[in-house]
Amino acid sequence: MCGIVGLLVKNQTMRDNIGELMLPMLIGMTERGPDSAGMAIFGTPVANDARKFSLYAGTDDFDWKQFEQAFEKSLNAQAKLEPKTNHAVLTTSHSPEKVKTWLKTHYPQLHLLSVGQLMDIYKDIGTPAQVADRYDFEKFKGTHLVGHTRMATESAVTPAHAHPFTAGEDWCLVHNGSLSNANSLRRKLQKEGIEFETDNDTEAACRFLQWRMREGDDLETALNHGFDELDGFYTLLMGTKNALALVRDPFGCKPAIIAEHDDYVAIASEFRSLAHLPDIKNAKVFEPSPKEMYVWTI
Amino acid sequence: MDNISFDLDKKPLREVNQLLHGDAAGLNGKSFTIENPNGAHSIAVGLKSDVHVTIKGHAGYYAAGMNQIAKVTIEGSAGSGVAENMMSGVVHVKGFASNAAGATANGGLLIIDGDAGLRCAIALKGxxxxxxxxxxxxxxxxAQAGNFVILGDAGEGLGDSIYEAKIFVRGKVKSLGADCEVKTMDAESKKILTDLLAKSGHVDVKPESFTQYGSARTLYHFHVDNAGAY
Incomplete structure (x- = not known):
């Protein structure tokens, strides 16, 4: 199974409450995905030359203070660190490539979840309510978000296997379904120099789109290639710096439902997750057609 | 007629369904309203007495599944498998229905005012x-038996491997499935269609505006020419 949720807030004043609006959506998908949960939140962009790095430590007793000191000392760079238990968002103007190399060398135990100017990613094992509570999802502010609740069917239950996955800066993807050709896709992409972190089928889909976009496709063309090459069942929800995008496989095997309202656009696997949104009675509620691309911009 | 209202925000669905499964003698003729369905699964499944249940909003998966005798009205949309394996009675969805609406339904009438998703009437049995x-x-x-009326269009592969069910489509058919073909509408079929249009609130729609589809019956018996395909 698995559940997906997405929320894009059009009403400026409601953007400060995006976390609060989203929380019942994510919790509503607990039965579809009780083993892990994750969230990508797109907030206020950092300065032009700065980047945010979402880092996952795995343990609650990781010494973030010492990490921050080591970072500033050895890279001679300014950094802002916002830790939340086993997770932290590092903001710095230092070159992303150099930061990545430094992290790999000095803190190989840290998992780099995302790099971007707007997007932070949080994901961990546990019920959606536990994960949301761990990282204060309720307090998130921002324009749009992409969330996932996981019921693993094809690979292990670990934080790294949880969604969202990223493919480039301020770009993420969540998936409900399963791909039958993930292994052959992975082998093909590895030959193209694309690096993988897990054996997860969603990561294969994510890297496929990353590869297509690296080859010059825009998102729509990349997804059209996806219809030809991704074999299996999928509803994919993607977040970019200014948009949410949704596709369902040509057989419509996996569900999705959309609510378009003057104040917001909300997407979920099932209506259960949309029922508690404000003024939902006046939203246009519909099911997306298979093999069609839906895009909403902020 | 008595009307009893349940609020799913306050009463667990299991208790509501158990109550609706009670002794028919005590339930017959009563009507029930279900408030705040909020997409819950399996609302009003397995009903078997002469009751009218109105669901005031969107229902989740399998709403009114296995229905017998009862009338169930869903004022919003319905999730996957609405009225699946219905035996008799009437299920009326005023919004749209998701995938596999009326799957394997044996009897009764399913009315969907809006669109239906993929695999509607799959394995229809009467x-x-x-x-x-x-x-x-x-x-x-x-689809083995029964009648399937579509006022709008149909997607790909309509009626693939169909047996004796009758399909009537007013709009366009994207493609027909294997062994499904256009039929000439005879008087008996036209009467079935006319009656169903009347029963489902489409009295003004002319039966002549529909094309009938059914089985070419070429898959009924093994053909030695196809031996290589197995």
Whole structure:
């Protein structure tokens, strides 16, 4: 199974409450995905030359203070660190490539979840309510978000296997379904120099789109290639710096439902997750057609 | 007529369904309203007495599944498998229905005012289904008996491997499935269609505006020419 949720807030004043609006959506998908949960939140962009790095430590007793000191000392760079238990968002103007190399060398135990100017990613094992509570999802502010609740069917239950996955800066993807050709896709992409972190089928889909976009496709063309090459069942929800995008496989095997309202656009696997949104009675509620691309911009 | 209202925000669905499964003598003739359905699964499944249940909003998966005798009205949309394996009675969805609406339904009438998703009327076994909007791909796959009326369009592979069910489509059919073909509408079929249009609130719609589809019956018996395909 698995559940997906997405929320894009059009009403400026409601953007400060995006976390609060989203929380019942994510919790509503607990039965579809009780083993892990994750969230990508797109907030206020950092300065032009700065980047945010979402880092996952795995343990609650990781010494973030010492990490921050080591970072500033050895890279001679300014950094802002916002830790939340086993997770932290590092903001710095230092070159992303150099930061990545430094992290790999000095803190190989840290998992780099995302790099971007707007997007932070949080994901961990546990019920959606536990994960949301761990990282204060309720307090998130921002324009749009992409969330996932996981019921693993094809690979292990670990934080790294949880969604969202990223493919480039301020770009993420969540998936409900399963791909039958993930292994052959992975082998093909590895030959193209694309690096993988897990054996997860969603990561294969994510890297496929990353590869297509690296080859010059825009998102729509990349997804059209996806219809030809991704074999299996999928509803994919993607977040970019200014948009949410949704596709369902040509057989419509996996569900999705959309609510378009003057104040917001909300997407979920099932209506259960949309029922508690404000003024939902006046939203246009519909099911997306298979093999069609839906895009909403902020 | 007595009307009893349940609020699913306050009363667990299991208790509501158990109450609706009570002794028919005590339930017959009563009507029930279910408030705040909020997409919950399996609302009003397995009913077997002469009751009218109105669901005031969107229902989740399998709403009114296995229905017998009862009338169930869903004022919003319905999730996957609405009225699946219905035996008799009437299920009326005023919004749209998701995938596999009326799957394997044996009897009774399913009315969907909006569109229906993929695989509507899959393996239909004798029920009547009237869809006011369009239906998705692979609808009426292996439909064995019953009547399936579509006022809008049909997606790909309509009626693939169909047996003896009758399909009536007013709009366009994207493609027909294997062994499904256009039929000439005879007087008996026209009467069935006219009656179903009347029963489902489409009295003004002319039966002549529909094309009938059914089985070419070429898959009924093994053909030695096809031996290589197995």
């Amino acid at each position: 029920a009547d289904i009237v869809v006011g909007g369009s239906v998705g791909s692979f609808s009426a796959f292996m």
